[in-house]
Amino acid sequence: MDKKRNNNNLLTEIVKLNINQKQKAFLLVHMKLYIDTVNALVHDILLGKLHYNNLSTVMFKAPLPSAIKCQCIRDAKSIINKYKDTLHKYNEKVKDNNGIYYIIGKKKGKLIKKPRLPKLKLLVYYVNNQNYHINDNFINFPVLINNKSTRINLNAIIAERQYQLFKNKLGLLRITIKNGKLVACVQYELQEVKTFDNGNIMGIDIGLKCPAVSYDTNGKIRFFGNGRFNRYMRRKFFDKRKKLQRNKKYRAIKRIKNKESRIMKDINHKISRQIVNEAIARNVKIIKLENIKNIRKNITKRTTRTSRKNVKNKNYRKYQDICRKNNRFVNSWSFGQLQKFIKYKAIKAGIQVIYVNPVNTSKECPVCHAVNQSNDRKYRCNCGFHHHRDVVGAMNICVSTKIVGNRQSA
Ligand SMILES: [Zn+2]
Numbered sequence: 327m328d329k330k331r332n333n334n335n336l337l338t339e340i341v342k343l344n345i346n347q348k349q350k351a352f353l354l355v356h357m358k359l360y361i362d363t364v365n366a367l368v369h370d371i372l373l374g375k376l377h378y379n380n381l382s383t384v385m386f387k388a389p390l391p392s393a394i395k396c397q398c399i400r401d402a403k404s405i406i407n408k409y410k411d412t413l414h415k416y417n418e419k420v421k422d423n424n425g426i427y428y429i430i431g432k433k434k435g436k437l438i439k440k441p442r443l444p445k446l447k448l449l450v451y452y453v454n455n456q457n458y459h460i461n462d463n464f465i466n467f468p469v470l471i472n473n474k475s476t477r478i479n480l481n482a483i484i485a486e487r488q489y490q491l492f493k494n495k496l497g498l499l500r501i502t503i504k505n506g507k508l509v510a511c512v513q514y515e516l517q518e519v520k521t522f523d524n525g526n527i528m529g530i531d532i533g534l535k536c537p538a539v540s541y542d543t544n545g546k547i548r549f550f551g552n553g554r555f556n557r558y559m560r561r562k563f564f565d566k567r568k569k570l571q572r573n574k575k576y577r578a579i580k581r582i583k584n585k586e587s588r589i590m591k592d593i594n595h596k597i598s599r600q601i602v603n604e605a606i607a608r609n610v611k612i613i614k615l616e617n618i619k620n621i622r623k624n625i626t627k628r629t630t631r632t633s634r635k636n637v638k639n640k641n642y643r644k645y646q647d648i649c650r651k652n653n654r655f656v657n658s659w660s661f662g663q664l665q666k667f668i669k670y671k672a673i674k675a676g677i678q679v680i681y682v683n684p685v686n687t688s689k690e691c692p693v694c695h696a697v698n699q700s701n702d703r704k705y706r707c708n709c710g711f712h713h714h715r716d717v718v719g720a721m722n723i724c725v726s727t728k729i730v731g732n733r734q735s736a
Contacts, residue, residue, distance in 0.1 A: 335518070336497050337670060338490050341465070341510040344481040350508055353501060355447035356390070356469055360398065363388040365445050367402035372443070372483035378403065391468040391475035393457045401452060405444050412441040451501040458482070458499045460492055465510055467499060480508060509542075514672045521611045528610040529602060529724025530663050530668065531687070531716050535703070537597055541720035542608055548714075550604075551597045559589060590660055597660075606675055613672050614723050615665050616684040617730040632678040685730035 345353070353627060367386065370376040383395040425636070464479045483493075498515030512641035519727040528542040537551030563586040570579045570668045596636075604614055669679045698707050705715045713721075 335490075335516045335673070336513050338513050339491055340504065341488065341512055342483040343508050343510055344483055345508065348506065349480070351510055352469075353451065354449060357451045357501060359388065359390055360394065360451045361446040361449060363390060363395070364401045364405070365400045366400060366452060368405050368443070368445075369459075371402060371408075372404055389470055389473070391470050392469050393475070394451075394453065397452045397454050397572055399506075400454075401446075404448075407538065410442065410443055416441055444644070450501060453501075455496045455498065458496075460496075460512065465499070466656070473655050476566040479571070480510070484490045516670060517682070518673055518678065521678050522675055524611050526608065527614060527719045528605050528608065528611045529614045529722070529726070531719030531723055532616065532664055533719070536716045537593075537715075538664065539716040539720040540601060540604060540607075541717060541724045542610055543724065546608060547717055548604055551593065552602050556590075559586070591663065594660065594664040594667050598664060601668055602671040602675055603656060605672065605677055610677060612678045612680055613668065614680050614682050614726065615668065616687060616723060617681040618661055618665065618684070621655050669728050676700065682723055682726040682729045683730055685728070687722040687726065688715055690718075692721045692723055692725070693699060 335506060363386075366388075367376065367381075370386070371378050371381070383392045383399070388395055388396075388398065398568055425598060428431040453467045458465060459706070460466075463482055465482045466477055466479050468475050468477050491514050492512065495515040497515060500511040501515070502509060502511060508725075512581070526543055528540050531539045532540075532680055533553070535553045536549055536551050537556060538549075540546075540550070541550045563582060564660070566582055567579055570576075570582065575598055601613075604610075608619075672679050686697055688705075691709060693709055694707060694709040696709065697706055700715045700718075702707070703715055704712060705718045706712045
C-alpha cells in the first residue's frame, strides 16, 4: 500500500548533460554493460543457474561497481515478475468439474502468441538514490575504472526550478539517450504538504461530453475543455486507423497512435492547468476526484458488449447508463491521465487531492439524496431540483464523505 502510494507521486525531470565525446563514449560503454548484465541475470535466473530469492552481487561477474550490480539485480527481478505476470495471462484458466485447469497458449479459445522473454535493448544506466548526488551543476555517481569503483562528476545543466524540485526525496537516476543526446533522468517524489483545512473544497467530475466540471463549497461552477472537439479528434484518428488497418500499414498506425496520444496529453495538460489555477484562485485547499479504478472493476465484459437491442426493449435508461459507463471505460486511460496531471499540479500548488467512491455521484440528488436516473444532459429530481448532469456529479463529489484509501486521516 505504502509502496504504491510512493510510486504514484514519483515524477521525472530530464537534465541535459554537458559532456565531451570521450565522456560520452565512456558512458555508452557502461550503459551497454548495464543492459548486458541485466539481460544475463534474467536469463540465468529463468534457467535456474541463479536463485531469485538469495541473489547477491558476489554470485555473478560483471565489470560494474557493486552498487550498480545491486541495481541490476533489482532490475532483473522486476523484469522477471512482469514476465511471469504476462505468462499467467497467457495461460487461460478454465474451470471444469474437477476444478481449475489451464489451457496453455489460448485466450477465449483462440491461440495466441507465447510472450517472449523481455530483453533490454535501449542503452541505459540506473543508479539508485543512495549512490548519486546532485550539486553545483554536477551529477556524481559510481562507475568502474581500471577494475575499481570510482565516482565521476558529470557536468549537468540544471535549472533553478529543477534544483527546487530535487530538494524532494529523490528516486532513481537514469542515464539514457534522448534525441541522440545523453541525458540524466532524475526521479523525485512529490511530498504532499499538510494543508490547513480552510473548508474550501472543490469537486471535479470528469466525463466525455464535458471533459471536466468543477464545483466548490462556495457554489461556483466551471466547465473545462471542449468535449465536442475531443470527440471529433478521437473519431478522426479512429477512422484513419481503420483505413490503415485495412491496408495493413502497421507502422503508420503506430505513428498515428503516437500522434493521437500526444494531442490528448497536451489537452489534458491544459485542462489540468486550468483546473488547478481555478482552485488556487478560489483558495481551495482540497480537490476531490472520483476513484476511477472502481469504475473499471464494476464493468463486466458483458456490459461493455451490450447491444442496441436494449433500446428496442424499452430498457432505454439502463442502456444509456451502460453506455455512459462503457464510454468511460473505453477512454479511461485518458481520464486516468487527466486525474494524474491534476493531482501532481495540485500537490505542487500545496493542494491536497482526495479520491471518493464514484457510486451514484451522477444519480444522487444533492438536495434530498434521492437516486434518480437522468435521461439526457438534464438531471431532474421530484423534489424540484434540476441541473446539468455533470454539475450534479461535481456537486456530489465535492460533498462526498465516501473517501477511498486511508491516506486522509486528518
Ligand atoms: Zn431531490
